[in-house]
Amino acid sequence: MSFIKKVIDDIIIKIDNGDFGEDCKLSDIAFVFPTRRAGLYLKKYILEKEQDKPIWSPDLFSISDFIQEVSKKNFPDKLTLIFELYKTYKNILNKNAKSFDKFYPWGKIILSDFNDIDQNLIDQKIFSELGEFSNTDNSTSNVLKTYNDFMQDLSILYNDFKENLENSNSTYYGLAIRELVFTLKSQKNNPFSRWKKIVFAGFNFLTKGEEKLLSILKEQEKGIFYWDIDEYFYSDNNQEAGTFFRSSNLINNSSKWIGDELKTSKKNINIIGTPGKIGQTKVMGNLLENFSKENTNISDKTAIILSDENLMFPVLNSIPSTIKDINISMGSPIKNSPPYSFIFLILNSLIEQEENALDVYKF
Numbered sequence: 001m002s003f004i005k006k007v008i009d010d011i012i013i014k015i016d017n018g019d020f021g022e023d024c025k026l027s028d029i030a031f032v033f034p035t036r037r038a039g040l041y042l043k044k045y046i047l048e049k050e051q052d053k054p055i056w057s058p059d060l061f062s063i064s065d066f067i068q069e070v071s072k073k074n075f076p077d078k079l080t081l082i083f084e085l086y087k088t089y090k091n092i093l094n095k096n097a098k099s100f101d102k103f104y105p106w107g108k109i110i111l112s113d114f115n116d117i118d119q120n121l122i123d124q125k126i127f128s129e130l131g132e133f134s135n136t137d138n139s140t141s142n143v144l145k146t147y148n149d150f151m152q153d154l155s156i157l158y159n160d161f162k163e164n165l166e167n168s169n170s171t172y173y174g175l176a177i178r179e180l181v182f183t184l185k186s187q188k189n190n191p192f193s194r195w196k197k198i199v200f201a202g203f204n205f206l207t208k209g210e211e212k213l214l215s216i217l218k219e220q221e222k223g224i225f226y227w228d229i230d231e232y233f234y235s236d237n238n239q240e241a242g243t244f245f246r247s248s249n250l251i252n253n254s255s256k257w258i259g260d261e262l263k264t265s266k267k268n269i270n271i272i273g274t275p276g277k278i279g280q281t282k283v284m285g286n287l288l289e290n291f292s293k294e295n296t297n298i299s300d301k302t303a304i305i306l307s308d309e310n311l312m313f314p315v316l317n318s319i320p321s322t323i324k325d326i327n328i329s330m331g332s333p334i335k336n337s338p339p340y341s342f343i344f345l346i347l348n349s350l351i352e353q354e355e356n357a358l359d360v361y362k363f
Contacts, residue, residue, distance in 0.1 A: 003228045004038055005045045006257070007031075007201045010226070012049065020197050027056035028196040034203055036062045037329045059195070063203075063210070064173060070191040071176040073169050081172055082107040088161045092153055111172075114158060118174030120208040121181065127155035177209035184216045192222055201226040205244045214250060225250060231260040278314055285318035292322050299325045310336055 015024055026046070033039055039060035046057070061069060068075050076084070083100075085107050090097040097103070117126065130151055165171055171179070183189065192198060200214060200223060217223030229251070233242030245251050274280045284304065292298045304315060312332040319326065334340050 002041070003202060003226075003257075004041050007199070007226050008042060008045050008049065010256070011199060011224075024196050025056070026050075026058050028058075030059040030061065030066070030195040030198045032061050032063055032066045032198060032200045034063060035329065036060075036065065037327065038202055040327070067173060067176050067180065071171060071180060072191070073171045073176065075172065075176075076170055078108075078111065081111055084164060084170075085111055085157075085161055088157060088164055092156055092160065110154075110157070114161070115172055115174035117158075118172075118178045118209065121178060121212060124155065124158070127158060130154060174209065177207070177213060181209060181212050181216070184213070184220075192217065195222075197224055198222055199224045199226065202228050204228070204241075206248070206250075211248060211250065218250065226256050227251060227258070229255070229258045230262045231258055232262040234258055277308065277311055281311060281314040281318040284315065285320060288323060289320040292320060299323060299327075306330070309333070313337070 011029065012026070014020060015026060015029075018024075020029075031039065031042055033042075039062070042060060043057065046055070082104065086100055086103050089103060089107075116122075162175065165175070180191070183191065198217060204227075206214065214223055214225070218225070227245065229242075229245050233239045234245050236242065237246070272283055274283050288298065288302070291302065295301060306312065306315065309330060309332050312328075312330065313336060316328075
């Protein structure tokens with residue numbers, strides 16, 4: 001039985017037994033998964049189990065969608081946040097501010113660092129410590145001097161940026177986590193009161209902020225947790241993949257569920273050697289075609305796992321035409337797409353023409 005099917009079976013049993021209160025229904029519960037894809041399969045299993053009666057669907061979220069839902073703020077895209085960060089940066093440095101094209105690579109790193117700091121609930125004194133550390137370098141290099149000066153302004157940049165986002169009712173993921181933890185600690189209001197229970201299922205890692213948030217919900221008896229843990233990783237301290245499970249306060253030996261599938265389940269593994277990565281996709285296509293002749297539900301029973309995201313388009317082109325329904329749960333950089341290559345060639349051609357025209361003019 002699949003993990004998600006076990007989760008919904010257990011929840012329905014608890015509802016029927018009145019464990020969540022006599023008037024609790026499935027629609028009173030929110031389900032939160034690491035990704036949106038798991039929610040699609042949960043819906044499918046609910047329909048299979050409750051097909052004899054009409055029901056209201058429960059709320060289904062990925063963890064990022066869930067945080068956005070309860071924070072009730074705008075979540076601008078990354079480029080918009082970098083523009084907002086640049087405006088804050090310009091207000092602080094005035095005439096000494098660099099142009100946006102020079103700031104952009106820095107901006108991406110700074111935004112990522114701010115997000116990590118907030119997600120892990122790191123105290124703001126880290127900025128003063130970074131500033132003190134950078135001041136120990138007495139080098140006369142202009143590059144290092146610029147860097148040291150910027151480090152002194154980092155705390156101001158963080159606070160002003162956060163204030164500007166607050167004024168526009170905007171936030172980003174890490175900051176939303178920090179604010180939600182603070183809200184629950186202060187008990188000013190509870191943004192989770194709309195659900196009787198919140199089920200968190202299938203997580204194998206949480207940041208400090210996420211873990212703290214879930215711990216508070218557990219203390220309030222609002223959160224229910226289902227872990228897809230295998231004994232092989234959990235019990236062996238040498239297994240790095242089980243570090244989070246062993247260290248988290250949310251998990252103990254009685255947690256649901258610690259299985260032993262890796263050692264006990266039957267496996268049939270075939271290893272096929274191919275020359276080159278594209279050759280792998282062609283062999284994969286032939287295997288899928290043979291499988292589809294033997295199994296009509298191949299789309300539901302087959303997973304293709306790629307070690308390289310650059311292979312996504314070759315894989316899609318190699319899937320047999322007999323297989324219609326596929327679910328893609330990974331992304332690929334736009335630079336790997338045919339439209340990008342086409343536009344890149346056109347722009348390069350125009351730039352070369354302009355450069356050639358300039359060379360003729362100079363001559």
